[in-house]
Amino acid sequence: MRIGCHMSVAKGFAAMLRRAVDLDADVVQYFPKNPKSFRVRAFDKEAFAQEAAKVQELDIITVCHSPYVTNLSTPKPELRAVSIASIVNDLEIADAYGTPYLVVHCGKHVGEGPETGTATMIEVLEEVLARVEGETQLLLENTAGQGTELGRTTDELLEIHTRLSASERVGFCFDTCHAYAAGQLDFSRWDEVRAELGRPEFAAKVQVLHLNDSKMGYGAKRDRHALLGEGEIGDNLRLFLQSGLYADKPIVIETPVDAEEEYRDEIRKVRGWLAG
Ligand SMILES: [Zn+2]
Numbered sequence: 099m100r101i102g103c104h105m106s107v108a109k110g111f112a113a114m115l116r117r118a119v120d121l122d123a124d125v126v127q128y129f130p131k132n133p134k135s136f137r138v139r140a141f142d143k144e145a146f147a148q149e150a151a152k153v154q155e156l157d158i159i160t161v162c163h164s165p166y167v168t169n170l171s172t173p174k175p176e177l178r179a180v181s182i183a184s185i186v187n188d189l190e191i192a193d194a195y196g197t198p199y200l201v202v203h204c205g206k207h208v209g210e211g212p213e214t215g216t217a218t219m220i221e222v223l224e225e226v227l228a229r230v231e232g233e234t235q236l237l238l239e240n241t242a243g244q245g246t247e248l249g250r251t252t253d254e255l256l257e258i259h260t261r262l263s264a265s266e267r268v269g270f271c272f273d274t275c276h277a278y279a280a281g282q283l284d285f286s287r288w289d290e291v292r293a294e295l296g297r298p299e300f301a302a303k304v305q306v307l308h309l310n311d312s313k314m315g316y317g318a319k320r321d322r323h324a325l326l327g328e329g330e331i332g333d334n335l336r337l338f339l340q341s342g343l344y345a346d347k348p349i350v351i352e353t354p355v356d357a358e359e360e361y362r363d364e365i366r367k368v369r370g371w372l373a374g
């Protein structure tokens with residue numbers, strides 16, 4: 099099983115992959131640009147591809163994560179155009195690096211209501227996919243349901259997915275912290291929840307697992323990650339992992355470590371849990 103973490107690509111893609119090896123990671127997630135900005139980043143496609151080729155022998159899967167400032171459901175046309183251009187840019191960067199997945203957060207309806215928000219999100223995604231070719235798949239991440247966030251449940255994610263015309267280019271990323279904060283990951287009725295999350299029509303589209311603990315309580319609808327096993331999910335994270343859900347999918351840890359080096363312990367923890 100592939101286990102890794104979110105890392106900084108600021109010193110270059112090849113350097114990031116070499117540091118990942120050092121942390122005993124075989125999957126790495128990175129931001130294509132400043133995560134607080136959706137300004138389109140100019141880049142040299144050839145140079146990125148050459149840099150990625152230098153580290154091909156390392157056998158590490160990479161995952162790109164879109165900046166969280168974009169809102170796929172914004173009712174404002176100018177913001178919509180900016181969001182589309184930003185995600186198109188992210189997909190192009192990911193593709194240049196040979197990254198198979200780009201994770202994006204579902205939209206926020208900001209008072210327009212879930213139906214309108216979902217319709218906007220679908221229009222935006224259709225336009226993004228129409229503008230980009232390439233191999234990188236777009237993964238919709240489940241949200242904590244903070245504020246007016248969409249995509250909180252498996253049903254909501256599946257509804258968006260089935261309404262997309264290019265749905266074969268779209269999958270899901272499942273985040274344990276978000277699912278717990280959203281009131282989805284209820285360990286007091288785990289067998290039922292396990293069955294729902296494992297439904298083939300959903301599970302078959304999950305390509306990446308974000309393994310995080312939660313600082314906030316069950317159903318708190320707030321997204322604050324905690325170190326593995328040290329948050330509100332605690333020991334149940336181990337139960338989740340050992341249940342075999344999304345078992346063959348790469349695991350990315352995005353916990354609040356002080357320094358990248360500390361991910362070594364988080365990765366070791368997960369490998370230990372998986373070993374029993
Ligand atoms: Zn996540």
Ligand SMILES: [Zn+2]
Pocket residue numbers: 273275276321322323
């Ligand atoms: Zn989060």
